[in-house]
Amino acid sequence: GQNIDQPTEMTATEGAIVQINCTYQTSGFNGLFWYQQHAGEAPTFLSYNVLDGLEEKGRFSSFLSRSKGYSYLLLKELQMKDSASYLCAVSSSGGYQKVTFGTGTKLQVIP
Amino acid sequence: EAGVTQFPSHSVIEKGQTVTLRCDPISGHDNLYWYRRVMGKEIKFLLHFVKESKQDESGMPNNRFLAERTGGTYSTLKVQPAELEDSGVYFCASSQVVATGELFFGEGSRLTVL
Numbered sequence: 001g002q003n004i005d006q007p008t009e010m011t012a013t014e015g016a017i018v019q020i021n022c023t024y025q026t027s028g029f030n031g032l033f034w035y036q037q038h039a040g041e042a043p044t045f046l047s048y049n050v051l052d053g054l055e056e057k058g059r060f061s062s063f064l065s066r067s068k069g070y071s072y073l074l075l076k077e078l079q080m081k082d083s084a085s086y087l088c089a090v091s092s093s094g095g096y097q098k099v100t101f102g103t104g105t106k107l108q109v110i111p
Numbered sequence: 112e113a114g115v116t117q118f119p120s121h122s123v124i125e126k127g128q129t130v131t132l133r134c135d136p137i138s139g140h141d142n143l144y145w146y147r148r149v150m151g152k153e154i155k156f157l158l159h160f161v162k163e164s165k166q167d168e169s170g171m172p173n174n175r176f177l178a179e180r181t182g183g184t185y186s187t188l189k190v191q192p193a194e195l196e197d198s199g200v201y202f203c204a205s206s207q208v209v210a211t212g213e214l215f216f217g218e219g220s221r222l223t224v225l
Contacts, residue, residue: 104154
């Protein structure tokens with residue numbers, strides 16, 4: 001089976017940096033996604049890590065350690081619009097892509 | 112380019128009734144997925160189509176749920192008869208590349224069973 005853990009809620013201040021952690025246990029690991037979901041909207045793709053290390057994309061960075069089953073999403077220079085749920089999802093193999101989601105971390109950015 | 116579209120956006124039905132949700136994936140995407148999010152829980156995988164074939168339906172809760180994708184384009188998810196615990200948001204997603212493709216999500220169909 002698969003198990004994905006991430007904090008339920010986090011609060012951070014506008015302009016600050018926040019790190020959202022995700023740990024996972026899975027078989028046949030392909031890669032790890034981070035999605036952003038604003039209330040009532042579709043999840044939107046942020047990043048996809050296949051290899052160990054840090055991937056930077058503007059204000060957002062994502063890190064992966066496959067040996068530790070660990071990833072984090074780093075958000076810099078927080079803006080109020082960053083208030084959303086951040087979903088960690090693991091892609092596993094089986095001849096096709098199967099993506100399993102964690103429960104999501106609800107981030108609230110305060111002034 | 113049009114994204115993944117889902118219909119209806121919100122459906123309210125009584126226990127025992129039937130509801131059919133529709134998903135139109137991005138044109139050219141062979142992979143189509145159905146997911147469901149029950150209040151307070153994670154987004155859970157229901158099933159995966161590759162073109163018109165069911166690749167994996169291990170997440171389907173029971174035989175009250177039937178998904179089809181005739182012709183390999185749009186897909187429908189029918190719940191018959193609906194139960195209270197079926198309430199939630201049903202997301203559809205599509206992708207082009209099998210192994211590493213980004214999933215593009217629709218905005219979801221919210222189902223409320225009374």
